Amino acid sequence: MCGIVGYIGKNRALPILLDGLRRLEYRGYDSSGIVICDDIFHDFRVVGKIKELDKKIANMSLGGNIGIAHTRWATHGAPTENNAHPHCDCTGNIRVVHNGIIENHSALRKQLERKGHIFKSQTDTEVVPHLLEDLYKGNITETLKDVLRIIKGTYGLAVLCAQEPEKILVARKGSPLVIGIGKDETIIASDVSAILQYTKEVIYLEDGEMAEIYADHFKIFDSAANEVDKNIERIEWDIDEATKKGFDHFMLKEIFEQPSTITDSIRGRVVMDEGKVKLGGLEICVDKLRGIKRIIIIACGTAWHAGLIGEYMIEEYAGIPVEVEWASEFRYRKPILDKKTAVLVISQSGETADTLAALREAREKGALTLGIVNTVGSTIARETDAGVYNHIGPEISVASTKAFTSQVSILALLTVLLGRQRGMSLVMGQRILKELQALPEKIENYLSTNNIKDIARKYYHVNNFAFLGRKYNQPTALEGALKLKEISYIHAEGFPSGEMKHGSIAMIEPGFPSFFIAPRDSVYEKNVSNIEEIKSRGGNVIVITTEGNKELEKIADDVIYIPKTLEMLTPILASVPLQLFAYYVSSLKGLDVDKPRNLAKSVTVE
Numbered sequence: 001m002c003g004i005v006g007y008i009g010k011n012r013a014l015p016i017l018l019d020g021l022r023r024l025e026y027r028g029y030d031s032s033g034i035v036i037c038d039d040i041f042h043d044f045r046v047v048g049k050i051k052e053l054d055k056k057i058a059n060m061s062l063g064g065n066i067g068i069a070h071t072r073w074a075t076h077g078a079p080t081e082n083n084a085h086p087h088c089d090c091t092g093n094i095r096v097v098h099n100g101i102i103e104n105h106s107a108l109r110k111q112l113e114r115k116g117h118i119f120k121s122q123t124d125t126e127v128v129p130h131l132l133e134d135l136y137k138g139n140i141t142e143t144l145k146d147v148l149r150i151i152k153g154t155y156g157l158a159v160l161c162a163q164e165p166e167k168i169l170v171a172r173k174g175s176p177l178v179i180g181i182g183k184d185e186t187i188i189a190s191d192v193s194a195i196l197q198y199t200k201e202v203i204y205l206e207d208g209e210m211a212e213i214y215a216d217h218f219k220i221f222d223s224a225a226n227e228v229d230k231n232i233e234r235i236e237w238d239i240d241e242a243t244k245k246g247f248d249h250f251m252l253k254e255i256f257e258q259p260s261t262i263t264d265s266i267r268g269r270v271v272m273d274e275g276k277v278k279l280g281g282l283e284i285c286v287d288k289l290r291g292i293k294r295i296i297i298i299a300c301g302t303a304w305h306a307g308l309i310g311e312y313m314i315e316e317y318a319g320i321p322v323e324v325e326w327a328s329e330f331r332y333r334k335p336i337l338d339k340k341t342a343v344l345v346i347s348q349s350g351e352t353a354d355t356l357a358a359l360r361e362a363r364e365k366g367a368l369t370l371g372i373v374n375t376v377g378s379t380i381a382r383e384t385d386a387g388v389y390n391h392i393g394p395e396i397s398v399a400s401t402k403a404f405t406s407q408v409s410i411l412a413l414l415t416v417l418l419g420r421q422r423g424m425s426l427v428m429g430q431r432i433l434k435e436l437q438a439l440p441e442k443i444e445n446y447l448s449t450n451n452i453k454d455i456a457r458k459y460y461h462v463n464n465f466a467f468l469g470r471k472y473n474q475p476t477a478l479e480g481a482l483k484l485k486e487i488s489y490i491h492a493e494g495f496p497s498g499e500m501k502h503g504s505i506a507m508i509e510p511g512f513p514s515f516f517i518a519p520r521d522s523v524y525e526k527n528v529s530n531i532e533e534i535k536s537r538g539g540n541v542i543v544i545t546t547e548g549n550k551e552l553e554k555i556a557d558d559v560i561y562i563p564k565t566l567e568m569l570t571p572i573l574a575s576v577p578l579q580l581f582a583y584y585v586s587s588l589k590g591l592d593v594d595k596p597r598n599l600a601k602s603v604t605v606e
């Protein structure tokens with residue numbers, strides 16, 4: 001989704017801003033822009049990729065030690081040069097870049113137009129520079145405070161003012177902003193990946209805060225406009241983790257990282273002798289968890305699929321009723337929550353707007369809130385009562401892979417923690433944990449020997465796909481379908497195998513492909529009957545099953561073998577071939593695997 005970078009300091013701003021924009025590309029965008037200030041403002045805006053912006057600026061030897069830049073993911077107004085940020089006021093003295101949505105922009109625009117302001121874009125953002133112009137009386141910081149009282153909605157904002165060129169102003173509400181503190185230079189960004197190259201010392205702005213940023217110092221103000229002190233935090237991961245390391249795409253690199261990311265997610269958290277789990281981030285509420293009678297898991301997309309697998313695990317092994325909710329629905333329902341309900345939010349980015357809103361709703365209603373979050377210091381991580389970090393480094397590809405298998409692994413740990421509090425035996429605890437620890441090696445072997453590329457070659461030209469599974473692998477089927485459609489643009493639907501005959505089987509005709517996830521588990525025979533139903537109608541079947549189970553070779557068109565493991569952990573193994581399949585189909589179609597059209601890595605608007 002939209003990205004912001006800003007620089008003020010001893011060096012030329014332009015290359016640093018361009019580099020920052022490139023590092024934010026993974027978030028998804030359709031246009032971009034930069035403004036550099038030397039004696040005057042120099043603006044550049046383009047539709048399309050950052051390389052277009054590069055081309056436009058390449059031959060210019062622009063000085064200027066201050067500037068702001070933006071990647072835009074269109075919400076209000078099409079992706080055009082005029083709608084790209086930075087936006088300016090009528091006098092040309094103010095520049096603004098913005099992430100989020102100004103909800104009362106229509107009314108504000110009308111008022112400003114009546115006063116004679118001329119708008120040049122269709123964006124909601126453009127009201128901000130015009131408001132600043134309208135209210136400016138010689139102090140841009142005070143003016144921004146006034147503007148923040150007027151605008152409604154969400155924002156990460158960066159502002160430049162020609163009359164006060166020694167500072168950048170930033171403000172945050174519902175859209176992340178990080179201040180990177182270097183030596184005689186300060187970099188601001190919506191995402192730490194644009195900052196890490198220059199410094200690991202950062203300050204996360206909280207909702208309602210704004211800041212004056214200078215090259216060698218900064219001032220932060222709370223929502224009541226009082227100056228506040230903030231802790232400087234240190235980022236633990238390295239810029240190297242955000243490079244492709246020789247892989248063609250981030251997605252492939254991230255798929256291949258899974259043996260180590262699962263290891264990292266469970267490292268130091270297993271107490272094998274006692275068949276128990278130690279999750280540092282949950283220590284403060286471990287006793288409270290004993291009394292929990294119900295869990296609601298809230299997430300979006302892939303994280304929601306992980307949550308569904310968690311539901312099966314926790315209900316089966318810990319005996320706690322679990323409901324899984326889409327965050328975008330939960331926030332508009334009237335959920336019934338009480339002190340015996342724990343709400344668990346799952347989010348890779350920790351910034352997903354719907355998940356965050358649902359979390360805040362749950363907190364307001366008094367539920368204990370827990371998180372499984374990858375991005376350290378993200379808003380969701382900070383706003384939950386307690387939580388578990390994935391520890392898998394940055395996930396850059398829009399299509400989530402290593403975050404999914406890590407989320408499911410942590411849900412398995414949580415299942416043991418909750419189960420052991422409620423009568424799960426030592427032996428069962430140890431069994432789950434041993435199988436979990438064995439997964440990385442199994443995935444490693446699988447990645448070096450699989451036949452997925454050949455299967456992708458057979459199917460990459462099709463227009464439709466069904467993904468089917470039962471019990472633990474019903475969510476895996478949903479995830480397989482989502483992976484395929486988001487990066488290959490092939491229509492794919494995932495559903496429980498048993499639901500097929502209630503409607504979807506009408507779609508099956510000769511050649512229609514279905515992907516079955518049918519390991520040798522408690523519902524294997526049921527899945528086989530469903531496979532037969534599809535085959536008898538001429539459909540093609542690709543099946544994922546357990547190593548050694550040769551019988552499906554007689555029925556299915558293609559068989560993919562995954563190693564044997566506990567039934568509850570099969571989704572982790574089965575999702576790897578599904579990820580590879582989607583990856584190879586997308587690359588065979590020549591698509592932009594890491595940055596699929598219309599999508600953003602972190603969905604920070606509703």
Ligand code: AGP
Nearest residue numbers: 301302303347348349352399400
């Ligand atoms: C998955 O491939 C998607 N990119 C998407 O569904 C994602 O999982 C969803 O937007 C939730 O994101 P989050 O984990 O950062 O909250």
